[in-house]
Amino acid sequence: MLISEQALRQFTYNIFLAIGCSEAHAHLSADVLLRSDMRGIDSHGVARLSGYVRLWEKGRINPKPNIRIVHQTPTTATVDGDAGLGLVVAPFAMQVAIGMAKTYGSGWVSVRNSNHFGIAGYHALMAVEQDMIGFAMTNASPLVAPTFSNERMLGTNPMCYAFPAGKYPPMVVDMATSAAANGKLEIAQRKGAPVPEGWLQDAQGNYTTDPHALKTGGSLLPLGSDREHGSHKGFGLSATVDILSAVLSGANYGPWVPPFVAFLDPPADPVGQGIGHFLGAMRVDGFRPVQDFKDSLDNWISRFKSAQTIDPEQKVIIPGEPELEAELDRRMNGIPLVDAVVKDLNELAVRFGVEGISPA
Template identity: 35%
Template sequence: MPVSAPTPLTVPASGLRDYCAAIFADAGVPSADAALVADSLVEANLRGVDSHGVSRVPIYIERIQRGITNPVPDVKVVAEDGGALLIDGDNGMGQVVTQRAVDLAFDRLPTQRVVSAGIRNSNHYGSGAYFARRAAERGAAVFLYGNAPSTMVAWGGRERFLGTNPYTFAVPAGNRAPIVLDMATSVVARGKIILASQLGQDIPEGWAVDATGRPTTDAAAALEGSVLPFGGPKGYGIALMIEIMAAVLSGASVGPEVGDLYDELERPQGVGAFLSITDITAFQPTSSFGERMSDMIDAIKLTAAESGEVLVPGELEERISEIRSREGIPLQPAVAAALKQVAERPFPFDAQSKIA
């Protein structure tokens, strides 16, 4: 007999954001940084990317408490030449380090017009869409690559070497929301498998193999095995490109050197990233670029099949965000229980929580 899925709580984004920010502040994270990290996680939930949402709060807190993530990092530029920056994250929270890198790049954008930053000595930064989307809203085209713990085999390989190595791109789109492409180079982000395991749910076929290399739908077995690259050798090639730019070039940990967020609680992750920001006005006025983007999107949508619709990257997430901003974020009981366990304050929601 099938087991029914647990009923999630429905909680307001603002209350969840404040609660998570307070948890981080109680753990010693400065208030502005605590608000930033909480906002990035809640926004992932708002956009329907629950695998990168507040379910990550407990492991972030545990790593701070164990002294393997620095809650008060001194993020600084260690080398600079023209529009090229090398940034050391001082083992800070990934969101804090990444946002600081974005700000440092924008400081230089008026004179350099294109700025690239290598980032080393960082940690898991959550959803790359959070940073890229905001940069696009400031009038820039953005690429953000990050490496990750070894959870994926190289194409034709036997042992895990590469991470799911996320790739994020965002660009302003005139009077529309920015186009935002945020994707793992695996068939699926490993965070979705982690979330399925936490909820006791199976995963679809084709997502992963177990420790023996056999296909599996068991989330726990998949976590012991390996996720698979999307598109076979093509996904592997892109993941390798990201590893080179985010880790080899920046001086960050490479491949199996990267510490696992959940399973290696005795050492920093050493995550790397590569950020490239281009000022749109270096090529054409923002207004004309926006018009061209709108025209292109309209033309793409006209190609839809009779029974379908063509979406641009980020559009579905925008729609989900509109709904959840209005109706609330569904919070799984297992995630709520984990938040209660790490918090030093009462849980402000109950089964009747709704948007006011």
């Protein structure tokens, strides 16, 4: 089913209002989720809406948080999200980072006591709008086993770097540090399809293509899948995200990160508060004139786009291009939602007494 952006945005806003969010936070939360759907990252858009509602029902999300800075130097800060939606906590923290960068050239903020923050790209792109380079990362529910292990110790722990360009759109490197994001498993589950080999292992540590393997003790694999293909590098990247996001801020880290799914309780022996994020902004003109940088990045992009390919029918894809293409298409034609997501959303509509969704 295709749903118009505006209709889905209004629906999402209504649901966030219904769970007690302020108008400003409902607007912002809806914007973060819709940006994900518009950019073709269906795993982190409105398909996650019912998950936030379930966490709210469990008392694990505070719809009216007192988000505040609890530690600060001129260029660094720690933010406590007061168990709020990461969809509003992370933008608050990025605005703090941008404010410091405007004065001092860069700003770095570690966040504790937050929740799932949507796509990392949303937050990193906030800095790009100010002619800055943006950084955003977060730790997440422990679903990933480190190299040589079959114990879930880390999240998919995404990281994003966003760079302002000139004639080209911003270059956005937004990726999980696991072989695949958990949301892609959820998409496969809804479609009843297997996942590629190398994404998952079962409880015994054997490769599996069953998208439900996590429910039977399996785990996601780090980026690289196994030691011979560089999984130690994915493990190292994921560990870096976990340390910057949580060990630095005082959030829960590693296997103590509370799960996103509401039917699983957080660990009984937490080592911190909520989940953690890490956000940063650097002024381009702290290094060279902005236009000079943009011209050089345009030249970089042009040269890579023209790189000789093995198959003449293929082309080198610049990070961020697929998401931009999806956004242009969906703005014109609507956002595709699978039946399972439509059913899920309309059940929320009935429950909260708001208008349901229908085809564009």
